[in-house]
Amino acid sequence: MSDNGLSARDLSVYYGNKQAVKDISLDFAAREVTALIGPSGCGKSTFLRSLNRMNDLIGGARITGEIWIEGQNINDPSVDVVLLRQKIGMVWQRPNPFHKSIYENIAFGPRYHGIKNKKELDGIVESSLRKAALWEETKDRLHQSALALSGGQQQRLCIARSLAVKPSIILMDEPASALDPVSTAKIEELIAELKRDYCIIIVTHNMHQAARISDKTAFFYMGELVECDDTQKMFTNPSKKQTDDYISGRFG
């Protein structure tokens, strides 16, 4: 339980009577990229969404277990979910910028959290865009609609948007799977840069991607955590046969 990292203990997610995620315990360290892999429907996205309490939005979903961030268990009804979510950023599979200008997309969050000074906001917009490797491409059109950007640019905008509220953890749910190979490469480059400052947890169905960009990998199957280890070791010499089968493509 390092600070700026995240730990899950016996985390389970139930949709009605069906248990989609079964007693997962995992540690995610700061300044590290952890990839969650597994076949479709294995619960990795559900697990990811529980970490910032996004599953609360689904009626009938019940999450048990503990999620520890900075010494607090945030899976507790008394925790203020709104404040919590500021500490954890999220990026989705399909880019979902707001129907606003590029500037507004990024400034929206910080402004809500209390930063009203225009110069400060300008600074945050610039630094977030720089961090997302998007500044050069957008600095001359900050007030144009975000929807005019290409898919890959929109996704980097979404990353910049999540960075602007200064999270310590970033969750990514298949962030490049809807993008072309060139954009995908740029996103992967970006992740490698970002991990110097953030704890990144990324769900991916692309094992080569997991091997390329992550430090640790966790293999999920049917809602359970089968194995979690250093990426190098996972892909060359996994401990469980199931993991080996999946990685070498014998199923999944």
Add this chain to the structure above:
Amino acid sequence: MSAKLANRIATVVIIAMALFIVAILVGLLGYILIRGLGHVSFDFLTSVPQTIRAGGGIGPQLFNSLFLLVLTLLITVPLGVGAGIYMSEYAKANRFTDFIRLVVEVLSSFPSIVVGLFGLLVLVQFFGLGYSLFAGALALTVFNLPLMVRITEQAIRSVPKEQKEASLALGLSRWKTITSIMLPIAMPNILTGTILASGRVFGEAAALLFTAGMSSPRLDFTNWNPFSPNSPLNPFRPAETLAVHIWKINSEGLAPDAAEIAAGASAVLVIVVLLFNFTARFIGGYIHRKFTASK
């Protein structure tokens, strides 16, 4: 009869019926416009009605219809949008929500004359508002509210889930997410729906007979003080609307040109309603193109 022959006959009959319906509309509109437009002039649109003599106009009634529409929208839109937001964002899947849906369904099926009677009993008599624009606006609100709720709820539900989640993931409150992210995206649909609903409100008469009344006091259009009894802006005065006027003329018309006035007033009424419909369609199409093009 062979199957092929039956198929051919059926096709002919169906196409004939479809054409018949088009003919009905064309005939209907044609009749109203031809019979009525000839009588419509600037004088007609602005002068007061005459009870016994010829040459009356529909000026006050036209103004009343428009003003009443504005008043009604001022009340209905906030209420309808609020209820629509509740139904799409706050309502859980339980018996209470089912009950609300039943309430909305029943309310939308109520005959408008009954709504008018309710307005008479509660607003005009019980609350002592008398025959007034205000009573009429409240009655029309009851009449219009179910539609507004449905429009808003549908519009908000059609906002992509990811927009809402992106906002919440940044640490924004639910209410702020609704107002700053979801409502702006839903707004074009809400706007289109409201314009269509306005057409319905503008043409409604049964609910107004006993609430806004069947008469209009002498209006002094130079007096814009809403508290003065002769001011057109006073919401507590009786206000016969265009639709009510058409009905009144047809049942008690004593002026020799009553039929012409009714025709002219009907033409104006239909044109305004058509304008609302076309505007709604036009805006809807424009917004749709804008959205799908920018992606």
Add this chain to the structure above:
Amino acid sequence: MKERVTLEHPKVNLEHPKVKPSKQHLTEEWVGKLYTWFCIIFLIITIFSMVYFVASRGSATFIKNGINVWEFITGTTWQPDAKPPILGALPFIFGSFSTSIMAALIAAPLGFCAAIFMTEIMPKYGRRYLQPVIELLAGIPSVVYGFVGLSVIVPFLRDTFPGQGLGLAAGALVLSIMILPTITTIATDALSALPGGLKEGAYALGATRWQTIYRIVLPTTFPALMTGVVLGISRAFGEALAVQMVIGNAPFLPRSLFDSTSTLTSVITLSMGNTVAGSAHNNALWSLALILMLMTFVFVFIVRWLERRTKV
């Protein structure tokens, strides 16, 4: 690559999620809840007060004036100003039901044809031309329908058939055009929602288009089509002004389609303004309104029952 840029947000302090939360978003959530709750409560209060007031005024006839409910519903003489008042509402009940049902009998075949035209025969032209026509018909206000009915349909009936032209026939004809859009729209939705595989299966077996429509499409969508018809009848039942203008307004049971008669809505429209609140006449009109309101509930429940059957 790029210099590392550190982000400083001096105003935001979120070291511990459990620390006293900022007031802003909590008040916002309360504002939202209160506002939306208020709107819903307004809806609920409205319906309850409508039911209460109409019911209490409507039942005054039976409770205060001592009229027998059965005689009220089945009596055929309506003399509310007589002393004692004779209140037989059957002419109006009959008038309302017969005009509505006849209107549906006329509009349903037309509406179904239009729906089939738009979904099966010529979908492209149908959507582009017939659909707007239906929407326009739906948008025309009821007083205008009444006016056209009075100026065109009534003289035509007067010239072609015995009588003054006013009466059930005129009422049914006017109402049929008014409810046509309702029936057509719902039928079109029902037909479009049919899974394509159903029809393709029939075609593959060599059925003609009409056979497929007649034997498969229509029976399968029957409950949904009936929903449209019932909603149309409900609308016709509640229509006031257009009917009042062409029905003749004689408080008697009609002896033919061309006899002047009345409906529940027409007599209320005509007489409410001339009665004194609290008088027997006034209470009797409220009782008619009560019947209208009860029928509304009946129609809603029939539609709900049909919708449950559709889902099967």
